[in-house]
Amino acid sequence: MKKFPFFILLLGLTLSLTWGLISQGMAEERLKVSSTTSTDNTGLFQALNPPFEKKFACRVDVIAVGTGKALKIGEMGDSDVVFVHSRPAEDKFVAAGHGVNRRDVMYNDFIIIGPAKDPAGIRGTKDAKKALAAIARAGSLFISRGDDSGTHKKEKSLWKKAGLKPEGRWYSEAGQGMGAVIQIANEKLAYTLADRGTYLAYKNKVSVEILCEGDPDLFNPYGIIAVNPAKHPQVNYVLAMAYIGWVTSPEGQKIIREFGKEKFGQPLFIPVAVP
Numbered sequence: 126m127k128k129f130p131f132f133i134l135l136l137g138l139t140l141s142l143t144w145g146l147i148s149q150g151m152a153e154e155r156l157k158v159s160s161t162t163s164t165d166n167t168g169l170f171q172a173l174n175p176p177f178e179k180k181f182a183c184r185v186d187v188i189a190v191g192t193g194k195a196l197k198i199g200e201m202g203d204s205d206v207v208f209v210h211s212r213p214a215e216d217k218f219v220a221a222g223h224g225v226n227r228r229d230v231m232y233n234d235f236i237i238i239g240p241a242k243d244p245a246g247i248r249g250t251k252d253a254k255k256a257l258a259a260i261a262r263a264g265s266l267f268i269s270r271g272d273d274s275g276t277h278k279k280e281k282s283l284w285k286k287a288g289l290k291p292e293g294r295w296y297s298e299a300g301q302g303m304g305a306v307i308q309i310a311n312e313k314l315a316y317t318l319a320d321r322g323t324y325l326a327y328k329n330k331v332s333v334e335i336l337c338e339g340d341p342d343l344f345n346p347y348g349i350i351a352v353n354p355a356k357h358p359q360v361n362y363v364l365a366m367a368y369i370g371w372v373t374s375p376e377g378q379k380i381i382r383e384f385g386k387e388k389f390g391q392p393l394f395i396p397v398a399v400p
Contacts, residue, residue: 154183156364159196159204161275162302164347165189167326167393172384177371183364189302191274199223199350202357205365208372210275210320210347224350226366228373231381231394232346235279237337238307238324239265239316247316248336254287256337264295266315270306271298275345280318283342307331320345322393325385347394349373373398 164170165187174185188198192209199207200223207224209215218224237247237256245263247256260267269291270277284291297315299306303323310317311331324335349369354362371377378396385393 154181154361154364156183156185156206156361156368157188157204158185158206158208158368159188159190159194159198160208161192161195161210161347162189162304163210163276163320163323164208166302166304167322167385169322169381169384169394173372173377173380176376176380177368180371181364181367185368191270191272191277191302193273193278196223199352202352202360205352205361206349206368207352208347208349210345211278212346212348214275214278215348215350219350222356223353225353226369227348227350228369229397230347230349230372231378231396231398232344233321233394234338234345235276235318235343236321236324236335237316238310238319238333239336240314241332241334242314243336245316250337251339253283253337253340253342257283257291258287258289260316261289261291261295264293266313267291267296268306268310268313268315268317269296269298270303270318271300272302274303276303276318276320279343279345283318286342307333322385325389325391325393328389346397375399 245260245265351365378399381396
């Protein structure tokens with residue numbers, strides 16, 4: 126068997142150890158963001174996250190689910206940041222000690238969309254409660270998210286304000302994200318509650334139209350929260366705070382402000398962290 130000089134073996138071992146140390150040092154940090162489907166379906170993260178990843182030499186992994194599930198993931202310590210849109214649920218999350226340093230990020234609004242023929246006759250209605258009541262009276266098919274998302278929570282609050290409990294063959298819970306529900310409503314010529322941003326992102330793919338808008342009750346604010354490191358020491362709190370700082374910085378807010386203008390003729394979200 127051929128014998129190698131000691132210094133060659135030593136050099137090989139040194140290079141191997143050095144490469145191992147370099148590889149560890151170059152290991153990419155990862156940030157887990159649990160968020161609502163609307164921020165993902167609209168493509169906002171595709172515009173917002175890459176500059177942050179480049180700036181902080183990291184990767185952002187987005188877990189796109191309904192707001193309720195996104196908050197639950199944060200509560201379990203399985204994400205570093207939650208980026209959602211249900212202020213009452215967000216406040217409850219923080220009050221229970223699951224999250225810290227909540228910041229307002231942006232807003233858009235909810236709309237009620239439906240088939241062009243509008244069998245319930247709600248076109249032009251600016252009172253969401255009256256629109257829902259008309260849909261219920263007509264027995265027209267309504268597709269609910271049914272997934273404890275921010276949109277679903279808003280829908281349930283609107284039915285409650287209207288004094289109605291939706292049930293029967295005309296009311297269908299999909300248990301799907303916003304984009305999927307818009308497509309289901311389109312296929313079944315049904316009504317649904319949607320956020321304006323996701324509707325605009327899907328507008329060229331569907332024939333359902335905006336039939337009710339402009340009610341103050343349809344206001345849709347988004348907030349971002351760091352998962353509490355005191356409860357979950359494993360979370361990447363430092364990177365989470367860097368991300369919150371980025372999303373609410375002048376640069377991040379500009380990306381949000383400009384997102385959608387070129388493609389849809391209007392922004393999909395209105396930033397609020399920077400006046």
